[in-house]
Each structure stands twice: as C-alpha cells, then as structure tokens.
Amino acid sequence: MNEHFHVLVIGAGPAGISAAVRAAESGGHVGLLDDNPAAGGQIWRKGASLPKTARMWLARLNAASVERLHGWHVFGSPTSGVLFAERTGLASPAAEQADFIELNYDKLILATGARERFLPFPGWTLPNVMGAGGLDAMVRGGLRIKGKRIVVAGTGPLLLAVAAHLAHRGTQILAICEQAPLSRLRPFAMRLLTQPGKVAQGIGLRIATRGTHFYTGCWPVAATGRGRLESVTLQRRGKQWELPCDYLACGYHLVPNLELPRLLGCGIHEGFVTTDKWQQTSIPGVLCAGEPTGIGGVELAIVEGQIAGLAATGRVEKADDLIQKRTRGQRFVRALREAFELDPRLRALPSAETLVCRCEDVPFGVLRDYTSARDAKLHTRCGMGACQGRICGAATEFVFGWAMDSMRPPILPASLSTLAATGVGGAHDPSNTTSNQNRRDTL
Numbered sequence: 001m002n003e004h005f006h007v008l009v010i011g012a013g014p015a016g017i018s019a020a021v022r023a024a025e026s027g028g029h030v031g032l033l034d035d036n037p038a039a040g041g042q043i044w045r046k047g048a049s050l051p052k053t054a055r056m057w058l059a060r061l062n063a064a065s066v067e068r069l070h071g072w073h074v075f076g077s078p079t080s081g082v083l084f085a086e087r088t089g090l091a092s093p094a095a096e097q098a099d100f101i102e103l104n105y106d107k108l109i110l111a112t113g114a115r116e117r118f119l120p121f122p123g124w125t126l127p128n129v130m131g132a133g134g135l136d137a138m139v140r141g142g143l144r145i146k147g148k149r150i151v152v153a154g155t156g157p158l159l160l161a162v163a164a165h166l167a168h169r170g171t172q173i174l175a176i177c178e179q180a181p182l183s184r185l186r187p188f189a190m191r192l193l194t195q196p197g198k199v200a201q202g203i204g205l206r207i208a209t210r211g212t213h214f215y216t217g218c219w220p221v222a223a224t225g226r227g228r229l230e231s232v233t234l235q236r237r238g239k240q241w242e243l244p245c246d247y248l249a250c251g252y253h254l255v256p257n258l259e260l261p262r263l264l265g266c267g268i269h270e271g272f273v274t275t276d277k278w279q280q281t282s283i284p285g286v287l288c289a290g291e292p293t294g295i296g297g298v299e300l301a302i303v304e305g306q307i308a309g310l311a312a313t314g315r316v317e318k319a320d321d322l323i324q325k326r327t328r329g330q331r332f333v334r335a336l337r338e339a340f341e342l343d344p345r346l347r348a349l350p351s352a353e354t355l356v357c358r359c360e361d362v363p364f365g366v367l368r369d370y371t372s373a374r375d376a377k378l379h380t381r382c383g384m385g386a387c388q389g390r391i392c393g394a395a396t397e398f399v400f401g402w403a404m405d406s407m408r409p410p411i412l413p414a415s416l417s418t419l420a421a422t423g424v425g426g427a428h429d430p431s432n433t434t435s436n437q438n439r440r441d442t443l
C-alpha cells in the first residue's frame, strides 16, 4: 500500500491533532498517523473525562478533512520524503495480519511526544512498581485499584496530577515523594504566579490530594516483596524508612521521543529537536511540534502544533498571536527544567545486581565497565531488546552520562516479513549505514 500526502503528521497527541486540523484548513491532503487505536496522545485518552479544550480539538479533528491512520507505527525511512509504517497489534488482533504502508509526503510534521523517564533502583522491576503516568494510564484503561495503598514518587508536576486522579478513583495515597528540594520548588511556584491558569490547576490538584504527605527532596531507594511489591524504602535528608504499600507509581519527569527525528537527521541540542520560528527543523520540509522540542505541557503542544500546521501550508501570517503564546510557554519549559533537575545522588541508587536493561537482563555491575552506550550495546546487548532502549536509554544517559548519538532502523520493532519486504534495516537501507551527520549531508 502506498499513499501520498501534502502534509503528513506523525503523532496524534495534542500537538499532532492541532497541526493536522490547521493544515487541513488549506484544503490539501493531510494525514495523521499514530500507533494508538484513537487520537489523543498521552493525555487525552479514551476513558478519561476530557477537559473542554480536549473535546473542542477532538471535535475539530472529526470535522476536518484529515485522513486518520490509527494503530500504525512508523519504523523506518528508506529515503527523503518517504516513511514506512507497520500496523500495530492495537489495530489488528492477529499478529499474522501485520501489514505495512509506504507514506510519501511533501511536508512532514513530527509530533511524537514524550515518555516517562525511569531510573533503576533495587527492586524497581518487581510487579506493581510502575511508572506514574503508566499506572494512571492503566487505571484509565480499566485497572481496578480501589482501596489500594499507593506511593507516588519521582519528579515533576505529573506526580501531583497522577496522585489526584488515583485518589479520585478511591485509592489511598500514602505519600507523594518529589526528588526536587523545596529550595528549587519555591522559585518555580513564584514564577507560576504569572500564569493564573497553572496556579489554579496546581491548587486544585493539591486540594484533591489534601491529607497526603508531600515530601520534597525524597525518593525511593528500594522496593521489596515476594513475587510482587510489598513495601518501599524512602530516603529523605539522610534518613530512611519503610512504607508497606500495594503499588509504587514512580516516574522521573518526561523524555522526548526522538527516535524518528534522529533517524531523519534533524538537529538536536541538549536533548531536544531544534526548530526555527515556524517549527521547521534542520531538515527542509520536516517540522516538529510538542514535547520533542521541549517538555512544556499540553498548552504549549497545541500552540506549537498549530504553528507547524499553518507553516507547513504556507499560512504563517495567521500565526502571529500563537508565536507570543509560544514564547510564554517556552519560559515555562525552562522553569520546569530548572526546578525538576535530577539530583545527582539518584545515580548511585542501583546496586551491582540491579537490572538496568530489563529486556536483555543487563545489570548495573556489568554496565559500569563500559564508556559509551554503543560500547555497552555491542558487548552486552543493553538497549537491543523489545523496547529498543526506550527505557534503559534515558536511564543510562543520566546514570552514566552516555549520549545517544545515532539511530538505526527499525526504530520500533517490526515483523520479519515487513523488514524483508521493505529492506529497512538491511544492507541496502541508507539510514542503516550512515551516521546522522552523513544522512543530513545527503538529504
């Protein structure tokens, strides 16, 4: 199957939806592809009671002339202007029905979002130790947790949002443990005063979790249990204590999904895709919006998505007020980054036996002998399992300071029949043999 789009948007979260809607207003053929079965991305998930903004954008998307490809993931790009996507299990119940599609585009908007960052510590692989956003998503998907005792830990505003939602579902939130110290959170709160909407949201979340201990400068150092989580050991100001619980929801803020921008050779600086005033990346015709350009939340994602959609269809004159909103949002990105910077002591949490790459069972004690992600990958298979380094990559970047400097296709697991049919990842795939820099030079 082969399709051509004037504008193709990858990722149907708030950024991708707003980009596709604004691009479709021009009348060109617009495609919106996402690996989930429905539009909404991380936050506007099915099963959630959606805020007014979400309902408004989803209604605009339904009314717009956008070809929607749900349940497909992009795994390769054989040449400039072409992507390959494979149907995911979410779209097709039988793995044998896996199918692929070749997508051709004039303009591409990358809105691939972000995922949670997990840091390894003894016991983090026990059942019921989950990501904060991950547990939240499972509850929205139907997991029953009423009456369960939950510790929420890690860093970032997501913790409060998750705790509030889980409390609303009838759980007992035993503690919210934020690794950032109070000395960094105070100036962050002061900066928020210029954004009344965010202040109101923060107050609302705290009211929803009233009565729950909110510890700053505090994090889990171990999770223990026979077969599944039974208790968490927390540390604060040099003191440790154990808390019996049923779930630990633990995530250290978000890291952008950069696999596709990297594969295409887009310029990346300090861990984020660099874009110009019109969300244009360093690769002509490839734009980027939302979390890959900076972790800034849903409002900024919508603003950037709209600018990208307008710019991709040559209507930049309509983006003036959006550009001002984006400047405000980018201030918030910087404030978030400073406030929730990870404490270096978190690097020392794993013991020699703690698994860092859980797909390939590679422990910390083995990895610390290597000097780069590539070296470790070649010798230990760290990052070569089913998640393709999505979990351990961000962890090793923080713990060992290993930079992810190249991306080899397929960027997401694809079936052997698809790989054989497309040649992605094989000897004749140009993106497989050239470095990002070489690729940039050839495009």
Ligand SMILES: Cc1cc2nc3c(=O)[nH]c(=O)nc-3n(C[C@H](O)[C@H](O)[C@H](O)COP(=O)(O)OP(=O)(O)OC[C@H]3O[C@@H](n4cnc5c(N)ncnc54)[C@H](O)[C@@H]3O)c2cc1C
Pocket: 010, 011, 012, 013, 014, 015, 016, 033, 034, 035, 036, 040, 041, 042, 043, 044, 072, 073, 074, 075, 111, 112, 113, 114, 132, 133, 134, 136, 137, 158, 161, 162, 257, 260, 289, 290, 291, 292, 296, 297, 298, 299, 301, 412
């Ligand atoms: C539990 C939770 C609560 C949150 N609460 C808040 C809040 O209260 N306020 C706030 O401002 N923010 C909140 N956030 C953050 C918010 O979700 C993000 O800021 C927002 O979703 C960013 O939108 P986005 O479009 O950039 O990315 P996303 O929503 O992450 O969407 C990106 C989409 O792209 C898809 N994708 C990625 N790569 C591929 C590929 N190769 N092929 C196909 N599809 C692909 C992903 O699966 C995803 O569906 C929360 C996040 C979580 C997880």
